[in-house]
Amino acid sequence: MQLKNKYDIVVAGAGIAGIAAAVKASSMGASVLLIEHYPFLGGMSSAGMVSPFMKSQTAGIDLVKGVFQQMEAGMVKMGGMIDNGFYAWAFRATANKLLQEAGADITFSSDVVEVSVKDKTIESITIAGRFGLQTIFASQFIDTTGDAQLIALGGFPWLKGDEQTGKLQAMTLFFRMGGIVVERTAQYSKENPKDFLPWMDFNFNFEKIISIAGFKGLIKKAQAEGRLPEEIEYVFFTTMASTGEGSFNTTNILGVDASSSEQLTKAERIGHRQVSMVVDFLQNEVPGFENAFLIDTAPQVGVRETRRAQADYMVTGQDILSGARFEDVVARGSYGIDIHGQPGEKSRMDELQEGQWYEIPLRSLLVAGAENLLVAGRCIGATREGHAALRIMPTSAATGEACGATAALAVKNKLTIREVEYGQIRLALIHNIEN
Numbered sequence: 001m002q003l004k005n006k007y008d009i010v011v012a013g014a015g016i017a018g019i020a021a022a023v024k025a026s027s028m029g030a031s032v033l034l035i036e037h038y039p040f041l042g043g044m045s046s047a048g049m050v051s052p053f054m055k056s057q058t059a060g061i062d063l064v065k066g067v068f069q070q071m072e073a074g075m076v077k078m079g080g081m082i083d084n085g086f087y088a089w090a091f092r093a094t095a096n097k098l099l100q101e102a103g104a105d106i107t108f109s110s111d112v113v114e115v116s117v118k119d120k121t122i123e124s125i126t127i128a129g130r131f132g133l134q135t136i137f138a139s140q141f142i143d144t145t146g147d148a149q150l151i152a153l154g155g156f157p158w159l160k161g162d163e164q165t166g167k168l169q170a171m172t173l174f175f176r177m178g179g180i181v182v183e184r185t186a187q188y189s190k191e192n193p194k195d196f197l198p199w200m201d202f203n204f205n206f207e208k209i210i211s212i213a214g215f216k217g218l219i220k221k222a223q224a225e226g227r228l229p230e231e232i233e234y235v236f237f238t239t240m241a242s243t244g245e246g247s248f249n250t251t252n253i254l255g256v257d258a259s260s261s262e263q264l265t266k267a268e269r270i271g272h273r274q275v276s277m278v279v280d281f282l283q284n285e286v287p288g289f290e291n292a293f294l295i296d297t298a299p300q301v302g303v304r305e306t307r308r309a310q311a312d313y314m315v316t317g318q319d320i321l322s323g324a325r326f327e328d329v330v331a332r333g334s335y336g337i338d339i340h341g342q343p344g345e346k347s348r349m350d351e352l353q354e355g356q357w358y359e360i361p362l363r364s365l366l367v368a369g370a371e372n373l374l375v376a377g378r379c380i381g382a383t384r385e386g387h388a389a390l391r392i393m394p395t396s397a398a399t400g401e402a403c404g405a406t407a408a409l410a411v412k413n414k415l416t417i418r419e420v421e422y423g424q425i426r427l428a429l430i431h432n433i434e435n
């Protein structure tokens with residue numbers, strides 16, 4: 001593929017939001033370039049080894065369909081997805097296929113390093129790739145970098161962290177282990193329920209993916225003896241018992257801001273130190289792990305929160321918990337406010353009742369003061385509480401698709417993103433808006 005220097009739409013960042021944006025915009029006829037720092041697709045869903053997909057259903061209604069369900073179907077077909085859990089390889093392979101079928105161009109190993117703005121309009125961006133710098137022009141731009149990189153580089157407004165304390169959510173380096181006798185570990189949890197998290201379901205169905213989270217008594221003892229770092233609150237893993245494999249969302253990296261390279265380096269070191277201590281602990285002290293072994297650590301630490309956009313509308317925690325409705329709805333979600341806290345800050349998981357959902361307005365995807373810049377995924381316009389609900393993968397896919405559709409309609413009708421008739425956007429996204 002020969003990279004052109006002009007596209008209708010540039011999508012920066014190929015996590016699930018950028019993939020959905022690029023697939024949607026290309027399938028609506030726009031010429032699209034997807035730019036990605038890594039030499040592979042997926043962002044947190046792949047480089048962070050984050051799985052499973054969090055909840056996007058309520059009372060039997062699928063709130064996110066479209067590209068998200070195409071991803072699910074592709075992964076199931078190749079045997080890389082069970083229930084809501086998936087392997088990173090299956091994610092990458094399916095996303096590659098969908099993007100190719102839609103006709104989007106991709107440039108890997110490329111970083112957006114400069115954004116050129118005139119009269120509130122992005123004229124071009126500069127990417128640094130393996131062969132040096134290249135300038136790319138486009139009519140519309142979509143920031144799906146997770147870190148609001150285009151917004152920051154273009155001098156547009158953004159926010160970061162808790163409105164009062166500035167705190168950012170904890171980070172986690174995912175890892176996978178094999179050789180676990182899951183039934184034995186599950187039995188141990190049943191016999192020691194107080195050591196496990198309150199939401200755990202001890203009626204294990206070993207035909208499905210199960211979650212085990214806790215081991216608090218064993219952890220306390222190991223910490224007192226200096227064999228586990230103080231930051232580890234509990235061991236949490238998801239597993240399909242028959243595989244003997246588990247995916248661990250357990251390390252707890254505190255006090256680090258992932259929007260700085262220096263701090264990310266620090267997080268990487270802390271993460272690997274924690275993984276090796278947790279693996280040691282599991283092998284020596286937890287029933288079922290006697291012959292277990294480390295398979296892999298994620299290529300990068302998982303980042304939950306950095307910059308987020310200042311958008312025309314900021315989705316609030318109140319919007320989430322009250323199930324807000326908007327006249328310019330473009331996506332929906334049912335996942336509650338999930339904050340992995342820092343020292344001095346309580347972690348939160350405020351869930352919605354079954355049957356409840358909230359809507360996400362187009363305005364939260366329109367970057368304030370920018371004429372041709374949309375934002376999707378982890379860094380859309382929201383307060384910290386709103387962000388803590390909207391950041392999950394299915395919702396990121398839905399907002400990505402909404403940006404892709406809006407940008408494609410703007411290009412097709414030669415309009416700005418704010419001039420596109422909402423009725424047309426609604427029609428393009430109806431599967432994610434109506435039951």
Ligand SMILES: Cc1cc2nc3c(=O)[nH]c(=O)nc-3n(C[C@H](O)[C@H](O)[C@H](O)COP(=O)(O)OP(=O)(O)OC[C@H]3O[C@@H](n4cnc5c(N)ncnc54)[C@H](O)[C@@H]3O)c2cc1C
Nearest residue numbers: 013015016017037043044054112145146302303377378393
């Ligand atoms: C530890 C952890 C556990 C989680 N657990 C779950 C879970 O169980 N279920 C769930 O649904 N969600 C979970 N999440 C949330 C979810 O994984 C992410 O919020 C979501 O994947 C974000 O998708 P995204 O596309 O917005 O951003 P990302 O996946 O972060 O993708 C952004 C992409 O942009 C690229 N990029 C950044 N800057 C540039 C640049 N300048 N130039 C080019 N490319 C750039 C990056 O390399 C990356 O590929 C978890 C997150 C973490 C960190």
